[in-house]
Amino acid sequence: MSYENRYSDELGQDPVLKKKTARRKKQELYQKTAFLLIKLSAAAAILTLIIIIGDIVLKGYPAVTIEFLTRMPVNQMTEGGILPCVIGTVELILLSLLTAVPLGVIAAVYMTEYAADGKIKCAVEEAVNTLAGTPSVIFGLFGMALFIKYIGLPQSLLTASLTMGLLIMPVIIRTTQEALLAVPKEYREASRALGATKWETIRCVILPAAYSGLITGIIISVGRAAGETAPILFTGAVYYYPKLPDSVFSPFMALSYHLYVLATESMNIELTRSLQYGTALVLLAIVFSMNLIAAGVRRHYKKKLSSN
Amino acid sequence: MTKHSLRDFRENFMKSLFLIGGIGTLLILLLIFAFLFAESFNFFKTYDFWDFLTGTEWKPGASPEMFGLLPLLAGTAAVTVGAIIPAVPVGILSAVYISELAGPKTADILKFAVELSAGIPSVVLGFFGMIHLVPRIQSVFDLTTGQTALTGSIILAIMALPTIISVSEDAISSVPAALKQGSFALGSNHWQTIYKVILPAAVSGISAAVILGIGRAVGETMAVMMVTGNMAIIPGSDIFLSSVRTVTATIALEMGEVAKGTEHYYALFTIGAVLFVITIGINKIAEAVKRKHKQVT
Numbered sequence: 001m002s003y004e005n006r007y008s009d010e011l012g013q014d015p016v017l018k019k020k021t022a023r024r025k026k027q028e029l030y031q032k033t034a035f036l037l038i039k040l041s042a043a044a045a046i047l048t049l050i051i052i053i054g055d056i057v058l059k060g061y062p063a064v065t066i067e068f069l070t071r072m073p074v075n076q077m078t079e080g081g082i083l084p085c086v087i088g089t090v091e092l093i094l095l096s097l098l099t100a101v102p103l104g105v106i107a108a109v110y111m112t113e114y115a116a117d118g119k120i121k122c123a124v125e126e127a128v129n130t131l132a133g134t135p136s137v138i139f140g141l142f143g144m145a146l147f148i149k150y151i152g153l154p155q156s157l158l159t160a161s162l163t164m165g166l167l168i169m170p171v172i173i174r175t176t177q178e179a180l181l182a183v184p185k186e187y188r189e190a191s192r193a194l195g196a197t198k199w200e201t202i203r204c205v206i207l208p209a210a211y212s213g214l215i216t217g218i219i220i221s222v223g224r225a226a227g228e229t230a231p232i233l234f235t236g237a238v239y240y241y242p243k244l245p246d247s248v249f250s251p252f253m254a255l256s257y258h259l260y261v262l263a264t265e266s267m268n269i270e271l272t273r274s275l276q277y278g279t280a281l282v283l284l285a286i287v288f289s290m291n292l293i294a295a296g297v298r299r300h301y302k303k304k305l306s307s308n
Numbered sequence: 309m310t311k312h313s314l315r316d317f318r319e320n321f322m323k324s325l326f327l328i329g330g331i332g333t334l335l336i337l338l339l340i341f342a343f344l345f346a347e348s349f350n351f352f353k354t355y356d357f358w359d360f361l362t363g364t365e366w367k368p369g370a371s372p373e374m375f376g377l378l379p380l381l382a383g384t385a386a387v388t389v390g391a392i393i394p395a396v397p398v399g400i401l402s403a404v405y406i407s408e409l410a411g412p413k414t415a416d417i418l419k420f421a422v423e424l425s426a427g428i429p430s431v432v433l434g435f436f437g438m439i440h441l442v443p444r445i446q447s448v449f450d451l452t453t454g455q456t457a458l459t460g461s462i463i464l465a466i467m468a469l470p471t472i473i474s475v476s477e478d479a480i481s482s483v484p485a486a487l488k489q490g491s492f493a494l495g496s497n498h499w500q501t502i503y504k505v506i507l508p509a510a511v512s513g514i515s516a517a518v519i520l521g522i523g524r525a526v527g528e529t530m531a532v533m534m535v536t537g538n539m540a541i542i543p544g545s546d547i548f549l550s551s552v553r554t555v556t557a558t559i560a561l562e563m564g565e566v567a568k569g570t571e572h573y574y575a576l577f578t579i580g581a582v583l584f585v586i587t588i589g590i591n592k593i594a595e596a597v598k599r600k601h602k603q604v605t
Contacts, residue, residue: 031499038409041401045473046418048466049425052436106329114326124330127337133591134584135527137556138340141563141580145343149568166336173333197315199322227429230529230556234563256431256530263435264534273439280432287427295420 053284060281063274069282077240077262078272082279084244088157088252089286091245092232093225095161096168101218103165104172111173112180113202132170137230139167144234158248160236167231168221175220179213180206212301216294223290227283229256239265255283344584347577351375354571360578366540366553368562368572375575377582379540383457383552387532388525390461390548391468396518398465399472403517406473407480408502419477426470434534437463442535449549455537458548463531468521475520479513480506512600519594526556527587533557555583 071081107124115121143163147153183206191201207214229237237257245252259279262272352360355375363376406415406422441462446454483506491501507514537551538561544550559576566573 027497027500031497034499034503035409038401038405041398042405042410042418044398045402045469046421048469049421052428052433052466055436055440056432103329103332106326107333110326110330114323115330120330124334127334129595130337130588130591131333131340133523133527133587134340135529135556135587137527137529137559138344138580138584138587141559141577142340142343144563145347145577146339150343169333169336197319199319202322223427227427227431229429229431230560233560256429259435260431260530260534263438276435280435283429284432287429288424291424291427295423 056277056280056284059274060277060279060284063278064281068275068278072242073240078268078275082255082258082275082282084241084253085255085258085279086282087244088237089226089255091157091252092161092164092254093222095157095248096164096225097218097222099162099165100169100172100221104169104217105176105214107169108173108176108180109202109207112177113198113206128170128173131166132174135230136167136228137233139163140231140233140235142166143231148235154249155234155238155251156236156249157245157252158236160232160252160254161248163231163235164225164228167228168225171221171224172217175217176210176214179210179217182213183209212297212304216297216301219290219294219297223287223294226286226290227256229254229260232257255279255286259283340584344577344581347574348581351571351574351578355575360575364542366558368566368575373571375571375578377579379542380553380555380558380579381582382542383536383540384526384554384556386457386547386552387460387464387536387554388522390457391464391525392518392522393465394462395465395468395472395521399469399517399521400476400514402469402473403476403480403514404502404507406477408498408506419474422470422473422477425466426474430467430528430531431534433463433467434531437531437535451549453537453551455535455551456549457536457552460532460536460552460554461548463535464525464528467528467531468525471524472517472521475517476510476514479510479517482513483509512597516594516598519590519597523587523590523594526590527583529556529560533560555579559583 068081069086070083072083074080107128111121111124115124140163143159143166147159147162148155153159187205187209188201191205192198196204232254236251237254238251239261241251241253243250259276262276262279263269360375360377362378363374364378365374365376366379367374402418406418410418437459441459442454444454445451445456445459487505487509488501491505492498496504532554533556536554536557538553538557539551540553540558541550559580562572563576566576
């Protein structure tokens with residue numbers, strides 16, 4: 001400011017300079033306005049997130065008690081807990097990982113380690129990208145057509161898990177691929193120079209080095225599998241099932257679908273508000289803790305890499 | 309078998325296993341295609357193709373049953389457009405804030421927050437919308453129901469934001485520092501540099517972000533289904549304040565109740581195929597635009 005003042009005092013009468021100063025002032029005003037808008041936008045984005053999470057946490061917290069987590073829903077789901085939904089969601093996650101992780105890791109290893117740059121690699125890459133961008137409801141349709149109508153499986157935990165497995169597979173493939181690509185080339189060369197074969201190198205050198213990246217991918221897909229509803233809508237999740245799922249061929253209740261049911265179709269929507277908030281909070285807590293753990297693993301991994 | 313040949317055998321075995329795994333991914337995609345289109349084909353055996361494509365009524369229960377695509381497409385288009393209008397400016401400006409104005413620590417925190425919000429399950433967002441947006445929109449606009457395209461748009465905007473922010477942030481951050489320094493050296497201030505140099509240099513990446521955001525909005529199911537009212541009518545001039553039904557919501561709502569092998573069942577697969585083709589198209593465009601971005605920088 002003082003610089004500007006002196007500047008204009010000395011040469012203040014020069015009309016060209018006066019015009020230049022005016023232009024600069026105008027530009028500064030533009031900048032101020034633009035930056036204000038930018039800051040407001042960022043604030044709006046963050047505020048939305050805070051409001052949503054805050055609302056779910058504040059209203060859900062009183063509902064989430066030990067009893068809520070360990071009891072069956074009773075009285076036409078207007079009272080009681082969400083035990084079968086918690087167990088159903090956990091089983092769904094585990095079973096879908098069981099299909100998606102081996103397949104996903106194999107596909108990722110194939111693409112980074114085995115495939116030569118060519119048509120097959122290109123096609124597989126394209127397929128992974130397309131699958132990653134496919135809406136979840138399409139997976140639900142496909143699961144229903146293939147597993148239920150064509151193969152003849154019942155609407156069950158198994159069918160829903162297979163469908164969910166297909167949905168999270170692209171996530172696992174992509175994160176594994178990234179992790180494998182981050183392993184330095186020297187590791188491979190050194191291992192091969194010591195006489196190890198390709199598979200020995202992958203098993204003993206590359207996969208261990210990419211381990212944390214792989215774990216991150218799995219954790220992220222756990223969050224995804226917990227939250228998705230559309231793929232399990234017509235493949236196995238049910239409105240109400242009075243028992244805990246006792247076999248993979250029985251239908252099951254899941255947190256995400258349970259929240260949908262309580263909020264839209266239950267006997268008394270207003271009456272079960274606190275149950276709904278409780279379910280939403282448990283679901284959100286699972287997804288967010290997965291995100292936090294994944295971020296922690298990634299950070300740890302980064303530190304380890306940079307210290308090497 | 310000697311040790312050597314055993315090793316060779318194992319090597320070849322693993323190689324084929326990995327090849328099969330890779331091809332397996334391709335196979336899954338092909339199977340999805342095959343099933344969607346096979347079931348659609350069954351639909352067109354009994355329902356006229358043009359009647360489907362240009363039909364203005366979706367009435368599965370009526371006699372004769374009507375399966376017109378247009379009202380569903382209109383619903384999807386309405387909520388998507390409504391979501392993109394606020395999400396694009398807010399998303400891009402937030403990305404500018406993270407990559408240009410915020411300090412490194414704030415930027416890290418914000419990036420993590422964006423990641424978190426991308427992970428909020430859509431059913432939770434739909435629930436939030438039902439409780440807080442639906443009654444407000446009903447009272448503000450004095451409507452009979454607050455379940456409108458506008459409500460869906462707001463929820464979808466919140467869902468599309470993380471995609472738009474993180475992809476545009478990547479694009480902005482990858483603009484070479486030399487461009488920025490050159491602009492400063494010529495006497496431009498920070499905003500002029502952002503507006504005239506950085507944003508134009510990142511334009512294809514940002515466009516890709518917008519397109520991916522559109523893709524996310526088009527394919528979203530649960531949240532939209534919970535707040536839009538699901539009326540399959542072609543909205544008129546009050547498009548945003550009327551209840552709409554999207555393609556995704558129709559599949560999710562009707563698939564559970566329909567008997568397998570009926571015309572209605574096949575009709576749902578047909579709109580699934582339409583949705584699949586639309587999202588593939590959107591993703592392909594985003595990829596092409598992104599590739600252009602790589603050539604620029």
